[in-house]
Amino acid sequence: LKMQGNADMRLDRSYLDGALDLNVEEVNLHKLGLVPRPLKHPFAFTMGAEARHDSLKLRLDAGDLNLRFRAHSTLKKLMEQSDKFVSILTKQIDERRLDHAALRQVLPSAGMHLEAGNQNPVSYFLAAKGISYNDFKLSFGFTPQVGINGRTAVHGLRMDSLQLDTIFFTVKQDTARMKLQGGVINGPKNPQFVFRSTLTGEVRNEDAELTVDYVNGKGQTGVLFGINARPLTEGHGRGNGVLLNLIPAEPIIAFRKFHFADNSNWIYLHKNMRVYANIDMDSDDGLCFRMQSDKNDTLSLQNINVELSRLRLDELTEVLPYMPRLTGLFSAEANYIQTATSLQVSAEANVEKLTYERQPVGDIGLGATWLPGDKNTHYLNTYFTYDNEEVMTADGILTQKNGKDTLEVSTRFEHFPLKMANAFIPDQTVAFTGDIDGGLYIYGSLDKPQMHGDIVLDSVSVYARQAGARYWFDNRPVQIKDNQLIFDKFAIYTTSKNPFTIDGKVDFRNMERPTANLNLLAENYTLLDAPRTRESLVYGKVFVDLHATVKGPLDGLTMRGNMNLLGNTNVTYVLTDSPLTVEDRLSGLVTFTSFTDTTSVKADEVPAMSLGGLEMYMSVHIDDAVRLRADLSPDRSKYIELEGGGDLNMQYTPQGDMSLTGRYTLSGGVMKYSLPIIPLKEFQFNPGSYVDWRGNIMNPTLSLKATERMRASVADGDWDGSRMVNFDVSISIKNRLDAPDLIFDISAPEDAAVENELQAMGAEERSKQAIAMLATGIYLNSGAKGGGLSMGAALNSVLQSQINSLAGGIKGAN
Structure with a gap:
């Protein structure tokens, strides 16, 4: 904590008379143990407070957050006036009649103003919770002359994928009523939904009402519905309770206009908890809502029937823009019967042709009946269809x-x-x-x-x-005995008769901390046997041996074991989005896009995947005969196919961190790829190339070399003749994946003269020779008579320029 403070106070006054100024330069909430990790921005603010004989003042500034409060009285008088206001309000509520004029007379004179942008401690704290906004404003005033008035608004609120343009609330009071309004507005530029939804209310002396109004982006009213509440006491109307009337006369729900049959729009709540109702709402297409007391039942204290018929869910979700898209016809019925000695509640609901986000679910139904019995006994029966x-x-x-x-x-x-x-x-x-x-x-x-x-x-x-694979589960019963879920070699099959089995127990005897003790076993298990389809991300065959245990409490499981990837594995991964982007121009060769570079990729920080406290240690052996392939283009013309093996150790912590150690060594493989000015070529991986992990699973060290054998004509000394020479053109990738070096090279192992000539060149010159060979099939050697390119000075100059540019782009590519 780092701060400065100044204060003064007059002790010879009968009232609080003084001032306070604080300048808090930094509060380390992490070291104080108030937050789990250090904040990205310092927590700092300035505050001032002043109390005099005729006023109270408070100010707070933190970044672009500014708060001001002022009252025209001493602190003692402010508290007394506030207590008197609350006392009168409580008394009026008990008498079920408000007097706004009387309430205004005892209001203290005070006001508060708050403005905040997105550069302050509050916004930083909300940002850590995935919440952001553009600005926030609040202004409220209280005086006997004008009553209670105020407004608050938040603009540009974003929570996860939710984006709301404006959220507001206003209040205004006069001598006869208090008007309230709040709502949400999404303007035409909102990328999700355009609408205006408001909740408007009035609290008058003898009644109150609240109305919901929803208008979509086309100006169509989707909801116009409200309720009026009027307290009824002895001597004022009938009974002793609250009368609720639904308003307006023709409400709109889900874009449909309703009408009340014979003014059937009321519910009466008596103080003895009895309910009387007469609601009959109908639309023109059969949609109706009814809530009616059974007048013919003279034996029951209460008998109420509720019915909702043929509500179209697609129209309902239209007025609830952030609700999942549903379709179907919803109907429901409920009955409540109360006698002097018994009570019964029953309900049924069903949806015809239900769909969720355009996916069919079917016809579903649900029913329940509740009956209370003697001696605090309750009976419940439910069913699902x-x-x-x-x-x-x-x-x-x-x-x-x-x-x-x-x-x-x-x-x-x-x-x-x-x-x-x-x-x-x-x-x-x-x-x-x-x-x-x-x-x-x-x-x-x-x-x-x-x-x-x-x-x-x-x-x-x-x-x-996406894997094109189907997994079948054991048909044998899974037993539950004495709060233990028992797996008796429970089997999961794919296309072979060798199952993956689960053996052991999940123990729920301690409901607060259930535990597991499971053995996982698979021998020559067909983990994947899938053909290539249009939707496949992976296809082929994968065979594994697995021996592992899973033990401990369910919120802190520990997994130990080993897995062997067997030699008959031959699997292909379809690379749909590679960080290796080959640009379609000659100014550069390869662009490795770093997704942490916010200037090129704007993305929210992705939290580490968590498996709910699982701690895992697995050793993975890859057989040398395993063949792994990645398709780099939809037509499969470009691909990488690897053959090799190794031993790896994988660790996963309860905090969601994953690490990998070990080396995968290639015994062979093919890379078929094309680059700018270089046509499609097939390179053979050199045995001994490897990928080495030392912890970070996403950033191994690479030492890969792939070679293609090419044959080209070479000038034969000072004579006009030439001879054919075999060249090995190679591409090497070295160093860490986040900063690789891409190296082109060329050699002539079967021709000593040409090999000596190449070795005499520098690495950059040999890189140009390798690129020229790949691009043209010609050995570019301008030093020998009759050698080099003989296709015209202009064309030769252009090609030479592009080769130089390409070679320069390769050097230190990252």
């Missing part, structure tokens, strides 16, 4: 035994379809088939319930679309 078939039921009893709450719940699954989940999986990266059968029985005290049962995965499989 899919395509008009009951697929899940649950019956439960909640009661008290020996002063403790206990429950007994029996749940059954009857062909519960897993395909319903497919619509909710982002981008449909995986798809489930099959259904769940079995049951679960839960009983005992609420704090330590007991669970028994079994779950059967009936023909369940999951299809990974």
Whole structure:
């Protein structure tokens, strides 16, 4: 903490009389233990406060945040006036009648003004939480002459993908009412949704009302709906409670206009908690909402029926712009019956042809009934239907035994379809088939319930679309005994009969800290056997051996073991977005784009992936016969194919950090690629090339060399003749991946004269010779008679210029 302060106070006054000035240059909240990590910007502010016989003042400045407060009284008087205002307001609420004129008379005279941009401690703190804004303004005043008035607004609010242009709230009071309005406005330039949504209210002396108004970007009213609340007491109307009236006479909901049949628009809440209702809202296309008390039931204290029929979900999501896109017809019914000795609540809801984000779900339904019994016993029955078939039921009893709450719940699954989940999986990266059968029985005290049962995965499989692979799950029941989920060599199959098995238990006996003790085993397991498809990111075959254990609490699991990538593996990865970008011009060869360079790529910082506290240590052996390939172009004409092996050690920490150590050494391989002015060539990787990891999995050290054998004519000394010579043209990549060196070279191992000539050149000159050979197929040697390029001085000059430029761009490429 680094700060300066000045203060003065008069002790001979009967009131607080003094001033305070603070200049806080820096507060290290991290060292004080208030924040988990150091802040990117210093936490600093200045503050001043002053109290005199006729005023109170407060100012606070921190970056572009400025706060001002002033009251025309002493501190003691301000507190007394505030207490008197609260006392009168409380009394008026108890009497169910407000007197705004009386309330204004006791208001203190005070005002507050706050402005903030995005360069202050508050904005920095919100930015750490993924929240940002352009500016914030607040201005409120309180005086007996004008009442309570104020306005606040936030502009340019962004939270994750949510972006709101303006959020505002205003209040204005006169002698008869207080007007309130708040809302959200997205202007025409908002990249997500354009709309205006407001909530307008008035608090009058004897009633209050609130209205929601939503208008979309086309100027169409999607919602115009409100409620008026009027307290009713003995001697003023009927009964003793609150009367609620729905307004206006023709409300709009989901862009549809409704009308009330025979003025059926009211709900009455009596102080004895009884509810009377008569609401009948209808639209022109059959959509209706009803909430009515059953007048014919003379035996019950209350009997209320609620019905919502044929609500189109697509129209509902139109007025809720940030809600997932839904379609389907929603209907619901509910019934509430209360007698002198019993109570019953039942409800049913269903959606016809439900879709979620344009993905079909189906016809679904849900029902529940609640019945209270004697001695604090409650009975609950629920069911779930899919395509008009009951697929899940649950019956439960909640009661008290020996002063403790206990429950007994029996749940059954009857062909519960897993395909319903497919619509909710982002981008449909995986798809489930099959259904769940079995049951679960839960009983005992609420704090330590007991669970028994079994779950059967009936023909369940999951299809990974981008891998083009399907995985089948064991049909044998998974047992639940004494709060333990038991895996008895539970098998997962692909295309072969060798399964991946899970053996062990997940223990829920301590519900606050469940644990796992699992063994994972696979021998010659077909992890992937997928053909190439248009959507494939990976295809081919992958065979592995796996021996691993997973142990510990579920929020802090530890995984140990080893995995062998077997020699019959032959897999291809489709490289859709490579950091290696070959520019389509001759001024440079290769551009390695650093995604930390915000001048070229604007992206939010991606947090480290976390697996929920998992700690993993795995040794990985890659057999020397494993073939790994990456397609670099959609037509597969450009690719890299590697053959080799190695031993790696992978570590993953609970904090989400991953590291890799070890070396992958090539025994062979091919790179087929084209570069500016260089046509498609096929290079053979030299055995002994390697990729070496020393911790950072994304930044290994490279030592790769690929060579192509070419044959070209070379001038034969001083004679006019020539001879054919075999050349080895190579490309080498060395150093770390984040700063690689790209080197071209050429040699003539079978011709001593040419080899000596090449070795006499410098590395830069040999690089030009290598590029010229790749680009033209000609050995460029201007020093020998009859050698060099003989295609015209002008064309020769242009090609020489481009080769020099290209060679210069290669040097130290990064």
